[in-house]
Amino acid sequence: MAKKNESAFDRLLKKLTKATPIEQESSVKLDHNFDGIEELNNPLPPWWTAGFVITVIISVIYIAFYFMNYYDPAKIGKWQEQELQNELAKAQKQVEAYKKAHNIVDENTVTVLTDKKSLEEGKEIYLKNCASCHVADGGGLVGPNLTDNAWIYGCDIKDVFKIITNGTSKGMPQWKALGATNIQKVASYVLSLQGSKPAKPKAPEGQPCNKS
Ligand code: HEC
Known part of the structure; x- marks a missing residue:
């Protein structure tokens, strides 16, 4: 009563709180009395009960959201x-889109360049960085002969690109620092040496190229 x-x-x-007013407390007093400490049988406060009910409802939604979606993980809770x-998949797509937009190649998308300018730039890179081991005409010295049809790691542009990028444990340094575009140029130049006649060709190493 208000x-x-x-x-x-x-x-x-x-x-x-729905607590019984202090004047009427005797009506909800329980029979317990421990050295003067008494207990009242007040109802649970409605705010607390509401909180409890809300957590129960949320738990049902949570279970449905996260545990019952194994048939289609793409659809709801993940x-x-x-x-x-x-x-990661999204980021990978963005990286690929960026590479495409900026003409950056990688070992999966690299193609042979055949235009004169790229091959000339490739030759420049080759003479500067590779000739010490593979000789200016590609005949081979420390590194294998790059003019013959024999390849240790494969003759595809993707193979050649990969070897130049990553190097090998047997003396071929990695050339990541050149950048993908330059590696594509020098790899294309290396492939353009096929069939040329170096002054002192090193004996073939590896397998004959099985590509036409
Ligand atoms: C320090 C010496 C050295 C330098 C510099 C060097 N290479 Fe090599 N290269 C090697 C050696 C040694 C191998 C053989 C590696 C092996 O058998 O694992 C090799 C292998 C290769 C191959 C693989 C050949 C095959 O038969 O599969 C390619 C292609 C190649 N080099 C290209 C280059 C290019 C392009 C550069 C310059 C950017 C370069 N190399 C610089 C030493 C060198």
């Missing part, structure tokens, strides 16, 4: 693992 001079705040408190995979 009293006349009760403030709005008091009324709110009452609503939120595990962190799945989210990470999706993010």
Whole structure:
């Protein structure tokens, strides 16, 4: 029963706690009495009950969202693992789009360049960085002969690009620092040496190229 001079705040408190007013406490007093410590049988505060009900509802939604979607992980709630995979796949696509837009090649997309300018630039790079081991005319010295049809690591532009980029453990340095575009040029130049006649050709190493 609302009293006349009760403030709005008091009324709110009452609503939120539903506690029995202090004057009527004797009506909810339990039989327990431990050295004067008594217990009241007040109802649970409604705000607390509401919180509890909300957590129960959220737990049902949570279970449905995260645990019952194994038939289609792409559709609703995703595990962190799945989210990470999706993010990585997205980033990979962006990297590929960037490479495409800026004409940056990698070992999967590289193609042989045949235009004169690129081959000349490739030759320049070759004379500067590679001739010490492979000789200016490609005949081979420390490194294998690059003019013959024999290849240790394959004759495809992708193979040659990969070897120049990463090097090998048997004396071929890696040339990542040249950048993909320059590696594409020097790899194209190396392939253009096929069939040329070096002054002192080193004996063939590896397998004959099985590409026409
Ligand atoms: C320090 C010496 C050295 C330098 C400099 C060098 N190479 Fe090599 N290269 C080698 C050696 C040694 C091998 C053989 C590696 C092996 O058998 O694993 C090799 C292998 C290769 C191959 C693979 C040949 C095959 O038969 O599969 C290619 C292509 C190649 N080099 C290109 C280049 C290019 C292009 C450059 C310059 C950017 C270069 N190399 C610079 C030493 C060198």
